[in-house]
Amino acid sequence: MTAITRSDVEHLARLARLDLSEEELDHYAGQLDVILQSVARVSEVAADDIPPTSHPIPMENVFREDVARPGLDRDIVAAGAPAWEDDRFRVPRILDEE
Amino acid sequence: MSTVSTDHDTMKYDDVMAVFEPVIGLETHVELGTNSKMFCSCPTAFGAEPNTQVCPVCLGMPGSLPVVNRMAVESTIRMGLALNCSIAPWCRFARKNYFYPDMPKDYQISQYDEPLCFDGYLDVLVDTDDGPRLFRVEIERVHMEEDTGKLTHAGGATGRIHGADYSLVDYNRAGIPLIEIVTKPIAGTGALAPAVAKAYVTELRDLMRSLEVSDVRMEEGSLRCDVNVSLNRPGDEWGTRSETKNVNSLRSVERAVHSEIERQGALLESGGRVIQETRHFHEDTGRSTSGRSKEQAEDYRYFPEPDLVPVAASAEWIEELRGTLPELPSLKRARLQLEWGIGEHELATIVNAGALELVESAVAAGVTPDAARKWWTGELLRVANDREVELADLPVTSAQIRRVEALVADGSLNDKLARQVFDGIISGEGDVDDVIAGRGLAIVSDDSSLIAAIDEALAAQPDVADKIRGGKVQAAGAIVGAVMKATRGQADAAKVRALLLERLGVVE
Numbered sequence: 155m156t157a158i159t160r161s162d163v164e165h166l167a168r169l170a171r172l173d174l175s176e177e178e179l180d181h182y183a184g185q186l187d188v189i190l191q192s193v194a195r196v197s198e199v200a201a202d203d204i205p206p207t208s209h210p211i212p213m214e215n216v217f218r219e220d221v222a223r224p225g226l227d228r229d230i231v232a233a234g235a236p237a238w239e240d241d242r243f244r245v246p247r248i249l250d251e252e
Numbered sequence: 253m254s255t256v257s258t259d260h261d262t263m264k265y266d267d268v269m270a271v272f273e274p275v276i277g278l279e280t281h282v283e284l285g286t287n288s289k290m291f292c293s294c295p296t297a298f299g300a301e302p303n304t305q306v307c308p309v310c311l312g313m314p315g316s317l318p319v320v321n322r323m324a325v326e327s328t329i330r331m332g333l334a335l336n337c338s339i340a341p342w343c344r345f346a347r348k349n350y351f352y353p354d355m356p357k358d359y360q361i362s363q364y365d366e367p368l369c370f371d372g373y374l375d376v377l378v379d380t381d382d383g384p385r386l387f388r389v390e391i392e393r394v395h396m397e398e399d400t401g402k403l404t405h406a407g408g409a410t411g412r413i414h415g416a417d418y419s420l421v422d423y424n425r426a427g428i429p430l431i432e433i434v435t436k437p438i439a440g441t442g443a444l445a446p447a448v449a450k451a452y453v454t455e456l457r458d459l460m461r462s463l464e465v466s467d468v469r470m471e472e473g474s475l476r477c478d479v480n481v482s483l484n485r486p487g488d489e490w491g492t493r494s495e496t497k498n499v500n501s502l503r504s505v506e507r508a509v510h511s512e513i514e515r516q517g518a519l520l521e522s523g524g525r526v527i528q529e530t531r532h533f534h535e536d537t538g539r540s541t542s543g544r545s546k547e548q549a550e551d552y553r554y555f556p557e558p559d560l561v562p563v564a565a566s567a568e569w570i571e572e573l574r575g576t577l578p579e580l581p582s583l584k585r586a587r588l589q590l591e592w593g594i595g596e597h598e599l600a601t602i603v604n605a606g607a608l609e610l611v612e613s614a615v616a617a618g619v620t621p622d623a624a625r626k627w628w629t630g631e632l633l634r635v636a637n638d639r640e641v642e643l644a645d646l647p648v649t650s651a652q653i654r655r656v657e658a659l660v661a662d663g664s665l666n667d668k669l670a671r672q673v674f675d676g677i678i679s680g681e682g683d684v685d686d687v688i689a690g691r692g693l694a695i696v697s698d699d700s701s702l703i704a705a706i707d708e709a710l711a712a713q714p715d716v717a718d719k720i721r722g723g724k725v726q727a728a729g730a731i732v733g734a735v736m737k738a739t740r741g742q743a744d745a746a747k748v749r750a751l752l753l754e755r756l757g758v759v760e
Contacts (some may be wrong), residue, residue, distance in 0.1 A: 209562070218319040222294065223288070223293040242404065243420065248353065
């Protein structure tokens with residue numbers, strides 16, 4: 155059966171920028187393994203004539219006309235920012251981990 | 253990597269080509285010219301104050317939902333049709349997950365294994381020493397996605413991302429519709445690889461402008477290229493490729509392919525190995541530096557975008573859009589070649605200089621095709637290359653070329669003076685007549701001052717004068733040359749010659 159390893163979880167955590175402790179890595183590896191096994195059981199049942207579902211509502215072609223409307227007032231935008239400088243969002247240094 | 257100077261050896265291009273064959277590939281991102289963003293109604297105007305064209309959707313606020321811009325889908329389908337692609341009868345958007353502050357949602361909505369358009373081609377004309385050659389560039393896919401926000405790196409010594417203390421983000425650009433056009437690997441170009449790459453991007457740009465899906469202002473970053481290059485020895489399998497990002501002008505596309513071929517050539521010849529990596533191109537040096545090693549596609553954990561329903565393009569819709577396609581550039585070129593009465597070689601010269609639209613607009617403004625072609629692919633191209641700018645960015649208008657040509661035609665200017673006029677215009681000395689007045693460029697057409705100069709030259713070279721009188725008309729060149737020099741080129745040489753012979757009573 156599918157088995158998710160501890161190093162898989164470590165890799166995924168890094169991609170998701172999650173800082174997991176050693177205990178948490180073990181904990182989640184076990185939990186995620188259960189989920190993967192459940193999904194694998196569904197795959198066993200699904201036959202070739204059953205298309206995978208990606209959306210619960212059978213709709214297509216929902217579009218908006220190309221008309222521009224003003225966005226948010228910048229004061230409101232700034233109010234939602236953890237840090238703001240020079241009319242821009244201020245974010246921590248980016249390449250730290252490399 | 254804190255330095256942008258070369259971090260690698262290079263090998264001479266011709267030497268590399270004697271040993272290796274290149275395979276190239278191009279991924280081109282173009283911002284569509286829609287009024288509103290891809291998934292929300294925010295305006296897309298360039299140059300707005302930071303963070304004034306944003307809303308909960310493009311800021312990635314919880315609970316906000318995207319809705320697809322119909323015009324963006326139609327533009328992509330039209331582009332796909334113009335690139336001879338098949339249009340997917342049913343396709344979905346995909347979520348590309350990555351953590352980087354240029355996307356506030358922490359994912360970008362893109363397309364993954366179900367692109368809207370696929371399997372097309374674009375024919376490009378490349379001028380070679382043996383005449384123009386047609387290359388068919390095969391298109392792998394054309395898909396829709398959204399642009400990212402703009403980062404400014406603050407603090408640190410260089411203003412670059414490396415060594416920055418923190419970054420500032422403007423999300424006005426986040427969510428602007430992008431199409432990504434990906435070629436299949438282009439092999440068999442040999443040493444022409446850089447020229448083919450440039451010709452392809454030029455053709456793509458012209459195609460998008462003619463379709464009016466984008467005005468493709470490269471200086472505003474609305475077209476960006478990633479250039480893949482690999483080398484292999486003839487008969488061997490294709491080599492490992494690198495991907496050079498940040499290639500944002502037609503000139504740079506050519507330079508990036510050229511310099512990457514030199515870099516890989518040196519590496520392979522010295523027994524090294526090319527690693528699959530992302531490299532960053534630097535406009536100033538024309539070289540690239542190594543970036544982070546490429547993330548694997550699976551690291552993006554793509555999955556079908558749950559907030560959007562599929563796009564199902566019906567045959568009727570596709571045909572309706574096909575009906576809106578304008579005259580395509582390849583057909584237009586054939587027409588213009590006939591209208592202008594020029595050969596394939598001349599046409600290829602114009603196209604490769606990126607001057608087709610400029611010549612066309614000059615002709616529309618009343619300049620003769622010959623003159624328009626002569627200036628744009630001659631002197632003006634030379635100046636653009638000297639100044640390292642795009643031809644279209646030179647501040648020279650069709651009206652100015654028409655005025656200069658009129659002055660040449662009525663004898664007020666010769667070609668040499670006309671070149672000076674353009675130099676003055678480009679240097680910001682004003683319009684045609686301002687430059688002529690400012691630099692005192694008018695041709696000396698006043699007979700008496702020309703005759704005075706002729707007499708002076710004859711007096712200085714009496715032996716030549718005697719030869720001409722004795723019937724050796726070909727000796728006149730020395731006197732004409734002296735007069736042209738004395739008038740600092742501001743005389744009509746043919747007129748000087750005629751006056752000289754008349755003065756000496758010699759009949760030709």
